[in-house]
Amino acid sequence: MPRDMLAPLSDEALLVLYANGDPAAARALTLRLAPRAMAHAARMLGDRSEAEDVAQEALLRLWRIAPDWRQGEAQVSTWLYQVVGNLATDRLRARKRRRADALDDAPEPADDAPGVVAAMIEADRMAALQSALDALPDRQRQAVVLRHIEGLANPEIARIMEIGVEAVESLTARGKRALVSLLAGRRADLGYEDAE
Amino acid sequence: MTQHDDTLEDLFRAARATPPVADDDFMARVLNDALAAQPAARRIRPAPPRSLWTRLAAALGGAVAVAGIGTAAMAGLVIGYVQPEPMLTLAGSFGVQSVESLELLPGFDALLTEDLMQ
Numbered sequence: 092m093p094r095d096m097l098a099p100l101s102d103e104a105l106l107v108l109y110a111n112g113d114p115a116a117a118r119a120l121t122l123r124l125a126p127r128a129m130a131h132a133a134r135m136l137g138d139r140s141e142a143e144d145v146a147q148e149a150l151l152r153l154w155r156i157a158p159d160w161r162q163g164e165a166q167v168s169t170w171l172y173q174v175v176g177n178l179a180t181d182r183l184r185a186r187k188r189r190r191a192d193a194l195d196d197a198p199e200p201a202d203d204a205p206g207v208v209a210a211m212i213e214a215d216r217m218a219a220l221q222s223a224l225d226a227l228p229d230r231q232r233q234a235v236v237l238r239h240i241e242g243l244a245n246p247e248i249a250r251i252m253e254i255g256v257e258a259v260e261s262l263t264a265r266g267k268r269a270l271v272s273l274l275a276g277r278r279a280d281l282g283y284e285d286a287e
Numbered sequence: 288m289t290q291h292d293d294t295l296e297d298l299f300r301a302a303r304a305t306p307p308v309a310d311d312d313f314m315a316r317v318l319n320d321a322l323a324a325q326p327a328a329r330r331i332r333p334a335p336p337r338s339l340w341t342r343l344a345a346a347l348g349g350a351v352a353v354a355g356i357g358t359a360a361m362a363g364l365v366i367g368y369v370q371p372e373p374m375l376t377l378a379g380s381f382g383v384q385s386v387e388s389l390e391l392l393p394g395f396d397a398l399l400t401e402d403l404m405q
Binding site: 114118216270274 | 292294295298299301302303305306307308309312314316317318320321322324326327375
């Protein structure tokens with residue numbers, strides 16, 4: 092099917108076409124979903140190379156389950172955010188285990204703050220935000236990224252994270268407070284004039 | 288605290304405006320995966336050609352209808368040849384006597400004769 096005819100189709104309809112062997116649907120889905128998966132993984136992991144691996148793996152799982160996709164049960168994007176989130180969390184845990192093995196002591200998230208400060212001194216605003224995000228506990232980071240950067244609504248985040256809406260609100264609120272705390276005092280470094 | 292919240296909102300806005308860009312190599316890898324994992328297109332096979340008998344049976348209403356018609360035809364032939372007593376009695380009650388021969392097209396011979404004479 093020509094690509095311009097695929098543009099108005101939903102992700103789910105494209106997935107059905109993909110499962111029926113339409114190569115144009117494979118291209119359309121890749122163009123639509125791969126950048127989103129990669130961006131989310133990058134925000135979660137703070138590492139582009141790892142983010143690409145995670146996004147590629149998540150999409151590979153989507154391609155494999157496409158023939159068995161149960162229509163109407165879940166949105167494709169919700170499913171994808173969920174898989175990216177789980178794979179990224181697995182990587183973060185593995186990263187922490189490696190760090191713990193290396194230091195023989197697992198650092199608390201707050202212990203990352205000096206690293207955040209050091210990064211902010213030299214880095215631009217985005218790097219500073221990413222460093223602060225990296226210092227959050229995994230679930231808080233995932234909720235904050237989905238809510239405030241991906242711009243998703245709380246009910247969808249609740250489905251992605253498999254928790255209640257109130258738990259999402261709590262995670263995002265705590266995450267934002269932690270970010271404010273991590274970024275406090277660095278406003279001048281980030282180019283914001285401090286009027287306090 | 289409000290200024291700090293504003294700072295954070297500003298950073299979020301900037302982050303939304305500048306998402307990490309997927310490069311061409313990554314996109315190519317994902318597309319290769321997609322095409323490699325894609326099921327082959329399902330081909331719709333044309334229906335096999337149907338025989339004359341199959342089409343005739345379908346036109347008459349299927350195999351069951353053909354069996355019914357065949358049974359009725361056989362029963363008619365048997366009754367016609369055997370002429371069982373109960374049937375003759377039944378026919379007699381309608382004023383029909385035993386039939387030895389039946390002229391299906393009366394007057395046809397005359398027509399033939401006329402044709403031959405011309």
